[in-house]
Structures are given as structure tokens and as C-alpha cells.
Amino acid sequence: MPVNCSSCEERRAVLRRPKTGHSLCKDCFFHAFEEEIHHTIVSAKLFNPGEKVGIGASGGKDSTVLAHVLKVLNERYAYGLDLILVSVDEGISGYRDDSLETVKRNQQQYELPLKIVSYQELYGWTMDQIVKQVGLKNNCTFCGVFRRQALDRGAMMLGVNKICTGHNADDIAETVLMNFLRGDIARLRRCTSITTGSEGAIPRCKPLKYAYEKEIVLYAYFKKLDYFSTECIYSPNAYRGHARAFLKDLEAIRPSSIMDIIHSGENLSVKEDVRMPVQGTCTRCGYISSQSLCKACVLLEGLNRGLPKLGIGKHHKLHHKLLSQEPLSEQEERKLKAVDF
Amino acid sequence: MRVQWFCFFLSCLTRRVLRGGAELLFDGIKQHQVTLPNQSNPWDIRQLLVWIRHNLLKERPELFIQGDTVRPGILVLINDADWELMGELDYQLEDKDNIVFISTLHGG
Numbered sequence: 338m339p340v341n342c343s344s345c346e347e348r349r350a351v352l353r354r355p356k357t358g359h360s361l362c363k364d365c366f367f368h369a370f371e372e373e374i375h376h377t378i379v380s381a382k383l384f385n386p387g388e389k390v391g392i393g394a395s396g397g398k399d400s401t402v403l404a405h406v407l408k409v410l411n412e413r414y415a416y417g418l419d420l421i422l423v424s425v426d427e428g429i430s431g432y433r434d435d436s437l438e439t440v441k442r443n444q445q446q447y448e449l450p451l452k453i454v455s456y457q458e459l460y461g462w463t464m465d466q467i468v469k470q471v472g473l474k475n476n477c478t479f480c481g482v483f484r485r486q487a488l489d490r491g492a493m494m495l496g497v498n499k500i501c502t503g504h505n506a507d508d509i510a511e512t513v514l515m516n517f518l519r520g521d522i523a524r525l526r527r528c529t530s531i532t533t534g535s536e537g538a539i540p541r542c543k544p545l546k547y548a549y550e551k552e553i554v555l556y557a558y559f560k561k562l563d564y565f566s567t568e569c570i571y572s573p574n575a576y577r578g579h580a581r582a583f584l585k586d587l588e589a590i591r592p593s594s595i596m597d598i599i600h601s602g603e604n605l606s607v608k609e610d611v612r613m614p615v616q617g618t619c620t621r622c623g624y625i626s627s628q629s630l631c632k633a634c635v636l637l638e639g640l641n642r643g644l645p646k647l648g649i650g651k652h653h654k655l656h657h658k659l660l661s662q663e664p665l666s667e668q669e670e671r672k673l674k675a676v677d678f
Numbered sequence: 679m680r681v682q683w684f685c686f687f688l689s690c691l692t693r694r695v696l697r698g699g700a701e702l703l704f705d706g707i708k709q710h711q712v713t714l715p716n717q718s719n720p721w722d723i724r725q726l727l728v729w730i731r732h733n734l735l736k737e738r739p740e741l742f743i744q745g746d747t748v749r750p751g752i753l754v755l756i757n758d759a760d761w762e763l764m765g766e767l768d769y770q771l772e773d774k775d776n777i778v779f780i781s782t783l784h785g786g
């Protein structure tokens with residue numbers, strides 16, 4: 338029972354769009370998908386002509402689609418952007434090899450320059466070395482913190498004006514939900530904004546903010562884009578996994594749920610007297626941080642001193658000691674050394 | 679009846695289940711050619727899922743199937759068209775059909 342495209346009424350439809358319910362053929366889908374991203378870019382004024390824009394590239398579906406679409410739109414609409422792919426190599430043996438190979442192929446396919454920054458070069462530790470120190474249970478703390486900064490630091494080295502990431506509508510809805518469940522008002526307020534400058538020195542934007550995951554996957558599939566995917570082999574976050582599954586259940590019943598949650602997040606007003614953390618900078622590395630030492634520097638300090646648990650959980654009291662290079666008491670050392678595998 | 683079945687699983691967990699091994703890295707597409715036993719009524723997707731569950735999924739079938747359908751977040755393509763346009767579970771399989779399962783969960 339083939340259905341005809343509701344737009345051109347000629348060709349066979351290949352998908353039903355979750356956003357609009359329209360049935361579209363391949364060509365009409367490509368066109369609609371790309372034009373909507375163009376619309377997002379223009380209406381949120383994401384870029385200015387002449388800017389150097391880093392694309393966070395993991396070789397996965399989201400960043401591959403992002404790189405492809407930005408390349409297409411930059412030419413179609415003469416944005417005048419200098420695009421560059423930026424990839425992070427965490428130093429997990431086997432894990433990144435294939436995805437980095439994919440990014441390298443993307444570099445050639447899209448004729449975009451590529452810079453790979455490694456944890457070794459940024460932090461002096463590879464993820465594998467970190468896991469040896471802290472055990473499997475705690476390492477996603479490191480993953481998350483280090484990864485967030487890695488892209489910024491890599492981008493800084495390259496002198497880019499902006500970083501784009503492949504976060505899609507499903508990711509953002511999931512984050513809204515997570516922040517709501519955790520009562521994290523500060524993040525809840527920030528997480529739906531399309532451009533953020535708060536986490537690092539370089540503004541970040543999410544051109545795929547309103548693109549559904551289903552459409553991203555099908556765009557990549559129908560365009561036969563070369564992408565690779567695995568999840569982080571170091572333990573996915575179970576809580577996030579549940580939030581994701583819950584969202585997918587909602588989406589199956591009513592596809593607009595994803596967009597509805599994003600809109601709820603966007604329109605939420607936070608009472609004035611809600612205490613927001615004061616943003617300062619890390620006294621050691623200059624990265625934005627609400628504490629005197631940023632999370633990455635605390636984690637690194639712990640690793641370098643052989644106290645891997647430092648930075649996992651709450652050890653703020655010890656920060657001033659670290660900063661002033663004061664020795665820790667025996668009891669404090671013991672607490673931080675224990676590692677549960 | 680022969681049915682071509684590709685799985686294009688992005689989640690290594692699911693992937694591991696379907697491949698029955700502990701291989702983490704995957705070449706992107708895995709093609710299965712299955713021959714379904716003859717039966718008096720035509721096969722539909724609902725029955726195919728049951729067949730896959732019993733014949734191919736050795737462990738953790740809940741990562742693939744939920745109730746009598748695929749787990750939300752898994753896209754199904756029938757001859758390269760979204761199964762939502764094809765009648766979903768009620769689609770009647772024909773000889774040499776191509777079914778593609780794509781998991782969108784967890785794949786970055």
C-alpha cells in the first residue's frame with residue numbers, strides 16, 4: 338500500500354514526519370529537513386559572515402548529519418562561514434578507532450579541515466589510564482567533565498568563533514526532563530537556549546535543536562551518509578537511559594511530545610528569588626566555574642596525586658587545601674583513595 | 679519465503695544481543711537472510727517479530743521487543759519506506775522483502 342508524497346504528490350512517500358504528520362518522498366524530505374535547519378539558523382541568528390565555526394564531530398549520526406547539512410547550507414545560502422571539524426580522542430583503546438576513521442572519511446567527503454584533540458595532549462591522561470585509576474564505576478564523571486572541556490579547549494587552540502554540536506530535539510527534551518527531575522533550576526533555565534556561552538569561553542550552538550532524532554537517522558540513512566556509532570563503552574548513565582526510554586514511549590503515543598517538552602522548558606519562568614550559582618572562573622585554568630577550582634582541575638589534581646576519588650562526590654572543603662598545596666590529613670587521604678570497582 | 683533482514687543497530691547493547699557475541703565494534707550494517715517457514719496465512723510483521731524473538735534473540739529480548747511491537751526508538755523500514763506508511767505490524771510480507779531495523783537509542 339504505497340502512499341504518495343503529500344508535497345509533490347508524484348513520488349512514493351518514504352517516511353511520515355513525526356513533527357508534522359506529513360508523508361514525504363525522499364527529495365521533499367531532504368528539502369524540508371534542510372530548509373528547517375536553515376530557518377533555525379537564520380531566525381536565531383546563529384552565525385555571522387566570515388566566522389570560523391567548529392563542528393564537534395564524533396563520527397556519529399548527529400554530528401555527521403550536522404556537518405553535511407552545514408556544508409550544504411553554507412554553499413546554498415552563502416553564509417560565508419569557515420567550517421572546521423573538531424574531534425576529541427579520549428584515548429579509549431578500540432573505541433574511537435572506528436569513529437575517528439569515520440571522521441577522517443567525512444573530512445574528505447565534505448572537504449572540511451579536521452582537528453583531532455586528544456586527552457593525552459589536553460590533560461596528560463588517556464581515558465584508559467583514568468579507568469585504571471578510578472575503576473569502572475566512577476569514570477563517567479570524568480568522561481562528562483573532560484569531554485565538555487575538551488571541545489572548548491580544542492576549539493580555543495584552533496581560534497574558532499563558535500562551536501556547533503549535534504544535539505537534537507530528543508536530546509534537548511531529555512535534558513529538560515532530567516533537569517526537572519533533579520530540580521536543577523539553573524540548568525533547566527539554560528538547557529533549552531540554542532546558544533550558550535556559559536560553559537566555556539567559546540559560544541556553543543545547536544542548529545539541530547528542532548530536528549527529531551527519527552528524521553536525523555533517516556536523513557543519514559537515505560543520504561547514505563557515512564557514520565559510525567557506539568555508545569560510550571564505559572557504562573551508560575542508567576538514569577538518563579530511563580528518561581530516554583520514557584520519552585520514546587511518549588513519542589510513540591504522541592510524536593509532538595518531544596517538541597512540547599522543549600516548549601515547556603523554553604517558556605518556564607523561574608522566580609526571581611531562586612538562588613542561582615555565581616559564575617566565576619577557575620583559578621587554575623581560567624575555565625568558567627562556580628567553584629575556585631573547576632571540576633576538571635579537581636579531577637586532574639586527584640589523578641595526579643593518586644587520590645582518584647577527589648572530584649567524585651562532594652569534596653569542596655578540600656579545594657582550598659589543594660589550591661594552597663597544603664598536605665591532606667591521613668583520614669582525608671584514606672577517604673579519597675578508596676576505589677570501588 | 680525468503681526475507682532479507684538488515685539490522686542497523688546503533689546501540690552496542692542491542693547489537694551484542696543480535697550478534698550473539700561480545701563484539702563492540704560493528705561495521706554498520708548487518709544483513710540477515712532468513713527463510714521463514716511456510717504457513718497457510720501470509721506472514722505479517724507482527725509474526726515476524728515473534729519469529730525473530732524466538733529464533734534470533736538469545737538474551738535480553740526486551741531491548742528489541744516491547745509487548746508485541748518493537749521497542750520505542752527502533753525505526754522500521756519496509757522496502758526502504760517508513761513502516762508507519764505501510765501498516766506497521768499488519769503489513770503482509772512478500773517474497774524478497776527488505777526489512778530494516780534502526781535503533782536510535784544511545785547512538786551518538
Ligand SMILES: [Zn+2]
Pocket residue numbers: 342343344345346347348361362363364365366
Ligand atoms: Zn515529494
Ligand SMILES: [Zn+2]
Pocket residue numbers: 476477480481569571572
Ligand atoms: Zn562515559
Ligand SMILES: [Zn+2]
Pocket residue numbers: 619620621622623624630631632633634635
Ligand atoms: Zn580549571
